[in-house]
Amino acid sequence: MKFLCLLIKDRIKISVIKPVPENSPLQIHYKISGEESRPIIPNESAFKEYIELLQHIEAIGGYNYGISKILYNETLEISWYSGESVFQNLHPIISASKRVNQSKKKIISQSNLSSILLLNKILPDSIIPYNYFREANGYMQSESYRQAYIHFYMLLEFCFSKGATDKNKQVADFTSNSDFVLALLQTVRLFKDQNSTHYEHVYSKVIENDKNRVFNVKSITRLLFDYRGKLAHGIKRSMPYVFNEALLKPITLFISSICFFVCGNMQVYCMSSKQFREERILQLISELKASLKID
Numbered sequence: 001m002k003f004l005c006l007l008i009k010d011r012i013k014i015s016v017i018k019p020v021p022e023n024s025p026l027q028i029h030y031k032i033s034g035e036e037s038r039p040i041i042p043n044e045s046a047f048k049e050y051i052e053l054l055q056h057i058e059a060i061g062g063y064n065y066g067i068s069k070i071l072y073n074e075t076l077e078i079s080w081y082s083g084e085s086v087f088q089n090l091h092p093i094i095s096a097s098k099r100v101n102q103s104k105k106k107i108i109s110q111s112n113l114s115s116i117l118l119l120n121k122i123l124p125d126s127i128i129p130y131n132y133f134r135e136a137n138g139y140m141q142s143e144s145y146r147q148a149y150i151h152f153y154m155l156l157e158f159c160f161s162k163g164a165t166d167k168n169k170q171v172a173d174f175t176s177n178s179d180f181v182l183a184l185l186q187t188v189r190l191f192k193d194q195n196s197t198h199y200e201h202v203y204s205k206v207i208e209n210d211k212n213r214v215f216n217v218k219s220i221t222r223l224l225f226d227y228r229g230k231l232a233h234g235i236k237r238s239m240p241y242v243f244n245e246a247l248l249k250p251i252t253l254f255i256s257s258i259c260f261f262v263c264g265n266m267q268v269y270c271m272s273s274k275q276f277r278e279e280r281i282l283q284l285i286s287e288l289k290a291s292l293k294i295d
Helices: 044-067 112-120 124-141 145-160 165-175 178-194 196-209 217-232 238-241 245-268 273-292
Strands: 002-008 013-018 029-033 037-040 077-084 088-097
Touching: 002 112, 013 044, 013 077, 112 124, 124 145, 124 165, 124 245, 145 165, 145 178, 145 217, 145 245, 165 178, 165 217, 178 196, 178 245, 196 217, 196 245, 217 238, 217 245, 238 245
Parallel strands: none
Antiparallel strands: 002 013, 029 037, 077 088
């Protein structure tokens, strides 16, 4: 294995060069269509070891040399070379870059600004959870699922915890709040209808985590609390996620949806009377529990 560091403008490009064995999934394969052929770019799992190595360089270099970030998600390029042994006289064959969906820039109009200021006046207490949502969503867009999950959970904790950090007390606080229960059930409905793969993942994790093997509001909330404990503390249970945050994607999307509904429902009912709001939310909860068959 060989390492190179090249200065390009104001950034350093790190190259990791390694021979590709005959049985490696990184061997070049071509798809033939008529008289044309094009290379088949392997799945990211095939070059996972390269990404992990960059993550390790990032971690150790952060302490020793002040490295703040290696942009492997944004600028990763994989190339194949031919040449002599021991990396001599290399000639490029093909290159491919990882495509990252860049978020579109948002432009605030005059009407948008007026709406924001109106909500700021009507919902002054929503500023903190909305800011947690903004921060968490930024982490999620960059696939930093650990930080995203922690910030989404802080949103729920701010809104529904009564100051307790004990698991049983916090779960009781969450599940006794109709706003939280509604948002959770709305998320279950959304995932069940539109994202079956992530729904099955979350469902299996809830069943696996619950001693009675049941899927209900309380067991889902317990799982959310347990993930927060894994990710917010430096314990060995957090190790699998440190360099493989993709494992957290389904549960992070799930908690992000809960937070989205929490914030959205604040706005939907902000102009309603307290009595109408409470009656409507309880009605929706009852309907969702019946249709989902969840207690």
